[in-house]
Amino acid sequence: MLKEKLKKMSHGNMNLTLKVWRQKSGQHKGNFETHKVQASEHMSFLEMLDVLNEKLISERKTPVAFEHDCREGICGSCSMVINGQPHGPQRGTTTCQLHMRQFNDGDVIAIEPFRAAAFPVIKDLVVDRSAFDRIIQSGGYISVNTGQAVDGNSIPIEKDLSGQAFDAATCIGCGACVAACPNASAMLFTSAKVSHLNLLPQGKVEAAQRVLSMVNQMDEEGFGMCSNITACEAECPKEISVDNIARMNREYISATLGSNKTA
Amino acid sequence: MALKNNVPEGPLAEKWTNYRGSMPLVAPNNKRRLEVIVVGTGLAGASAAATMGELGYNVKCFTFHDSPRRAHSIAAQGGINAAKNYQNDGDSVWRLFYDTIKGGDYRSREANVHRLAEASVSIIDQAVAQGVPLAREYGGLLANRSFGGVQVSRTFYARGQTGQQLLIGAYQALSRQISKGSVTMYNRHEMLDLVKIDGKARGIIARNLLTGKLERHAAHCVVMATGGYGNVFYLSTNAMGSNVSAGWRTVKRGALFANPCYTQIHPTCIPVSGDYQSKLTLMSESLRNDGRVWVPAKVEDAKAIREGRKTALDIPEADRDYFLERRYPAFGNLVPRDVASRAAKVECDKGHGIVATGNGVFLDFAEAIERYGKSAAHSQGLHNPGKDIITKLGTAVVEEKYGNLFEMYEKISGENPYKFPMKIYPAVHYTMGGIWVDYHLETNIPGLFCLGEANFSDHGANRLGASALMQGLADGYFVIPYTIGTFLSKEIRTPKISRDAPEFAAAEADVHKRLQGFLDIQGNQSVESFHRRLGKIMWEYCGMARNAEGLKKAIKLIQDLRKEFYSDLFVPGKQDEFNPELEKAARVADFIELGELFAVDALNRNESCGGHFREEYATPEGEAMRVDDEFTYTSAWEWTDVNSEPILHKEELIFDNVELKTRSYK
Ligand SMILES: Cc1cc2nc3c(=O)[nH]c(=O)nc-3n(C[C@H](O)[C@H](O)[C@H](O)COP(=O)(O)OP(=O)(O)OC[C@H]3O[C@@H](n4cnc5c(N)ncnc54)[C@H](O)[C@@H]3O)c2cc1C
Numbered sequence: 001m002l003k004e005k006l007k008k009m010s011h012g013n014m015n016l017t018l019k020v021w022r023q024k025s026g027q028h029k030g031n032f033e034t035h036k037v038q039a040s041e042h043m044s045f046l047e048m049l050d051v052l053n054e055k056l057i058s059e060r061k062t063p064v065a066f067e068h069d070c071r072e073g074i075c076g077s078c079s080m081v082i083n084g085q086p087h088g089p090q091r092g093t094t095t096c097q098l099h100m101r102q103f104n105d106g107d108v109i110a111i112e113p114f115r116a117a118a119f120p121v122i123k124d125l126v127v128d129r130s131a132f133d134r135i136i137q138s139g140g141y142i143s144v145n146t147g148q149a150v151d152g153n154s155i156p157i158e159k160d161l162s163g164q165a166f167d168a169a170t171c172i173g174c175g176a177c178v179a180a181c182p183n184a185s186a187m188l189f190t191s192a193k194v195s196h197l198n199l200l201p202q203g204k205v206e207a208a209q210r211v212l213s214m215v216n217q218m219d220e221e222g223f224g225m226c227s228n229i230t231a232c233e234a235e236c237p238k239e240i241s242v243d244n245i246a247r248m249n250r251e252y253i254s255a256t257l258g259s260n261k262t263a
Numbered sequence: 264m265a266l267k268n269n270v271p272e273g274p275l276a277e278k279w280t281n282y283r284g285s286m287p288l289v290a291p292n293n294k295r296r297l298e299v300i301v302v303g304t305g306l307a308g309a310s311a312a313a314t315m316g317e318l319g320y321n322v323k324c325f326t327f328h329d330s331p332r333r334a335h336s337i338a339a340q341g342g343i344n345a346a347k348n349y350q351n352d353g354d355s356v357w358r359l360f361y362d363t364i365k366g367g368d369y370r371s372r373e374a375n376v377h378r379l380a381e382a383s384v385s386i387i388d389q390a391v392a393q394g395v396p397l398a399r400e401y402g403g404l405l406a407n408r409s410f411g412g413v414q415v416s417r418t419f420y421a422r423g424q425t426g427q428q429l430l431i432g433a434y435q436a437l438s439r440q441i442s443k444g445s446v447t448m449y450n451r452h453e454m455l456d457l458v459k460i461d462g463k464a465r466g467i468i469a470r471n472l473l474t475g476k477l478e479r480h481a482a483h484c485v486v487m488a489t490g491g492y493g494n495v496f497y498l499s500t501n502a503m504g505s506n507v508s509a510g511w512r513t514v515k516r517g518a519l520f521a522n523p524c525y526t527q528i529h530p531t532c533i534p535v536s537g538d539y540q541s542k543l544t545l546m547s548e549s550l551r552n553d554g555r556v557w558v559p560a561k562v563e564d565a566k567a568i569r570e571g572r573k574t575a576l577d578i579p580e581a582d583r584d585y586f587l588e589r590r591y592p593a594f595g596n597l598v599p600r601d602v603a604s605r606a607a608k609v610e611c612d613k614g615h616g617i618v619a620t621g622n623g624v625f626l627d628f629a630e631a632i633e634r635y636g637k638s639a640a641h642s643q644g645l646h647n648p649g650k651d652i653i654t655k656l657g658t659a660v661v662e663e664k665y666g667n668l669f670e671m672y673e674k675i676s677g678e679n680p681y682k683f684p685m686k687i688y689p690a691v692h693y694t695m696g697g698i699w700v701d702y703h704l705e706t707n708i709p710g711l712f713c714l715g716e717a718n719f720s721d722h723g724a725n726r727l728g729a730s731a732l733m734q735g736l737a738d739g740y741f742v743i744p745y746t747i748g749t750f751l752s753k754e755i756r757t758p759k760i761s762r763d764a765p766e767f768a769a770a771e772a773d774v775h776k777r778l779q780g781f782l783d784i785q786g787n788q789s790v791e792s793f794h795r796r797l798g799k800i801m802w803e804y805c806g807m808a809r810n811a812e813g814l815k816k817a818i819k820l821i822q823d824l825r826k827e828f829y830s831d832l833f834v835p836g837k838q839d840e841f842n843p844e845l846e847k848a849a850r851v852a853d854f855i856e857l858g859e860l861f862a863v864d865a866l867n868r869n870e871s872c873g874g875h876f877r878e879e880y881a882t883p884e885g886e887a888m889r890v891d892d893e894f895t896y897t898s899a900w901e902w903t904d905v906n907s908e909p910i911l912h913k914e915e916l917i918f919d920n921v922e923l924k925t926r927s928y929k
């Protein structure tokens with residue numbers, strides 16, 4: 001009974017044509033492959049890809065590799081460009097939260113990996129985003145060992161300020177900003193971390209050194225320059241504001257002027 | 264095998280202090296020579312690796328994710344408990360301890376829980392110092408909210424993204440140690456076996472998921488913080504990759520698995536919408552602070568809603584049954600999770616469910632919107648505000664509190680929860696069971712430690728909301744950095760462990776053979792299809808309500824499924840390449856074996872306690888009935904092999920400080 005009902009509800013009511021990027025590895029050349037799938041409007045985009053993969057497996061073919069984990073828009077794993085847009089057409093939404101009701105029966109959908117020199121392709125839609133980890137390792141933290149902290153309420157923080165730091169801290173490290181940028185710049189990601197920490201009183205002590213080191217690391221990883229196109233903000237699933245970039249630029253300039261430390 | 268829990272002597276409140284004061288220390292020069300493997304970078308693993316790195320140990324940390332920041336902990340929403348008593352509402356370490364013991368239905372170990380409550384206080388301080396933007400009041404001080412099963416307000420939060428913010432804090436601390444060289448990070452590496460030498464845990468076999476190559480990693484001890492096993496049900500709120508394999512592999516090497524049947528089914532999740540469904544999404548428990556749970560009192564109304572002929576808004580107040588408020592007036596919508604989930608099931612089983620499958624109830628914010636709206640209007644000096652204004656102001660308050668959750672709900676369901684009540688149903692969420700550990704968080708294998716959701720230690724038969732984050736961080740920041748010293752202080756003369764030891768070669772060969780075995784079956788069914796079928800068996804017979812007959816059936820069904828798996832599985836590709844299907848195959852194989860043990864454990868426990876509800880053991884009102892005389896113990900199972908029964912070891916639970924009572928939230 002229940003089974004029947006579920007079946008009825010999930011019966012594919014959309015016929016889609018997918019043009020999916022296939023690439024065996026970073027060393028191989030890639031190409032688009034065309035597949036037909038039936039989907040239901042209640043499916044998430046990744047569930048639609050699950051359907052494709054089950055079909056490929058049943059034909060004893062290699063499933064499309066894509067990254068995903070939480071499927072709730074918070075882990076930052078999912079990373080694909082859908083019809084030219086990182087994470088697809090819906091604003092403020094990761095691929096895993098995108099639902100098929102955003103598409104129409106008969107649509108042709110192009111699916112590609114995030115493309116950037118600093119994000120080499122691993123396989124199909126999977127890319128290597130470890131450059132982001134190295135940017136954080138270069139200074140995206142507050143140097144406090146476990147056990148050294150004072151009482152949490154001994155540092156009152158203005159609610160609005162804390163809110164601003166929070167807004168920046170909601171970055172999920174997905175890399176859509178880089179994929180959206182014609183220069184493949186990582187300014188939005190880096191500035192979100194700089195803002196999160198530098199805005200807070202706890203982060204002030206290391207603020208200058210932090211911004212110098214992180215910007216330096218960002219450059220070393222081969223991300224491009226920022227030329228104020230703001231495509232990053234438009235495609236960021238967490239709607240991180242480009243104001244953070246402006247803030248980071250200011251901090252960077254004052255850190256270079258105000259300190260004789262080198263990055 | 265006699266189970267020794269190694270709880271220190273002395274009064275409960277002094278045990279941990281005395282332990283720390285008298286434990287043997289490891290000198291800094293020795294720490295540098297001692298190698299520690301940490302598997303997992305969730306809250307427990309990241310905090311442990313970072314802190315042990317700070318202390319000077321030589322740490323190697325592993326995750327199967329592409330970055331430590333992606334661990335499942337990132338998804339935790341509602342909050343973290345701490346006995347700060349910032350609200351001046353009578354909270355204390357003792358009360359947090361007591362609530363946790365009671366919430367766990369008197370099936371946890373007193374000394375561990377008390378230590379957890381003590382550590383909770385320092386976690387908040389640590390997080391603030393790291394720059395975790397926890398919610399604040401207008402005066403700049405930290406804010407709190409209430410969670411289920413307690414009557415104080417002790418939950419700290421960061422909007423609906425508490426796990427994300429705490430994990431980023433721990434990840435940043437870990438990143439700092441990585442940059443200093445005290446922690447070496449191995450991303451995209453999956454632990455596939457434990458290596459024991461002379462009975463002690465001395466390393467792991469990990470597969471580099473990019474190349475598919477097996478690697479040997481040696482250390483003086485191994486710490487696992489590999490998360491829970493809720494995905495044995497296939498559909499759960501856990502991340503897709505969450506799995507039991509690290510733990511299960513150690514069980515194959517002699518570790519004990521404790522209380523596998525203790526599962527938490529969370530009352531407020533978005534209901535299943537189709538058979539393509541890959542996972543379920545939680546709507547945080549914090550929503551029950553303001554949301555009221557109800558179903559139509561009349562079966563006809565429920566039917567009309569299911570068939571789309573009516574909506575919630577068509578049901579007049581008098582025809583709504585706020586069943587939690589009705590059944591549990593003292594706690595109302597904030598009863599613990601197990602109680603709330605069962606109550607929802609009861610209503611749906613009686614035909615009051617409100618989604619097409621029959622399995623769903625409403626979570627309604629209309630009253631909260633009105634209440635907040637009136638209060639906001641009042642503070643803005645508006646007299647006799649119209650309904651529109653009240654709704655607008657109230658909506659703004661609700662949005663500020665739960666905005667991201669409401670947004671998430673709308674994306675998934677396509678419905679606006681500010682206008683229509685949310686539709687929710689219980690889903691598998693958390694596993695209280697796990698690898699058995701003693702007071703040191705050490706398993707029965709010397710040198711093998713287990714932290715966080717992966718162990719069984721603190722939540723008994725039911726976990727209270729906002730306590731998993733607390734436990735993960737307590738274990739990682741404040742417990743293991745001490746207790747590991749007790750083991751390592753005896754190892755200062757042990758030279759670097761060699762990867763050339765025959766035990767490493769043997770374990771590596773085992774793993775290679777096992778993986779090749781999956782590839783060689785060349786049957787016709789996908790890994791995913793087996794996982795789904797396992798999940799259906801588990802949900803049907805080992806879910807919210809269990810009985811002996813069903814559990815026996817489940818055992819048989821799982822055994823048959825296992826045989827089919829090993830004869831008809833199809834895994835494409837090969838071993839030495841990036842092969843996500845092969846990764847899944849190894850995990851599902853372990854889930855199948857665990858599933859059987861789960862049912863065995865549930866069948867053995869002839870009582871109802873916490874999340875384990877056996878229909879044969881219920882009061883006439885349908886409340887859980889414990890059988891304390893027989894079952895005040897932890898079941899720690901020793902694996903034998905697939906064809907023989909596992910061996911049960913019992914750790915008697917001794918309550919010196921609290922009196923065992925029937926848990927009542929009425
Ligand atoms: C949706 C959701 C919301 C929640 N909300 C709350 C909340 O508000 N408050 C609360 O207290 N709790 C909450 N919980 C529970 C809580 O999030 C988890 O119990 C907790 O985060 C688990 O942390 P952990 O560190 O033990 O494991 P995890 O975060 O699961 O981390 C496991 C780690 O181990 C690694 N790993 C696993 N196996 C291997 C292997 N074989 N080899 C290498 N690496 C491996 C993974 O890569 C990962 O890094 C929530 C849970 C869910 C699902």
Ligand code: SF4
Nearest residue numbers: 171172174175177236
């Ligand atoms: S700034 Fe936005 S797009 Fe860039 S990594 Fe963070 S969340 Fe993703």
Ligand code: FES
Nearest residue numbers: 069071076078096
């Ligand atoms: S899968 Fe986690 S953000 Fe998409």
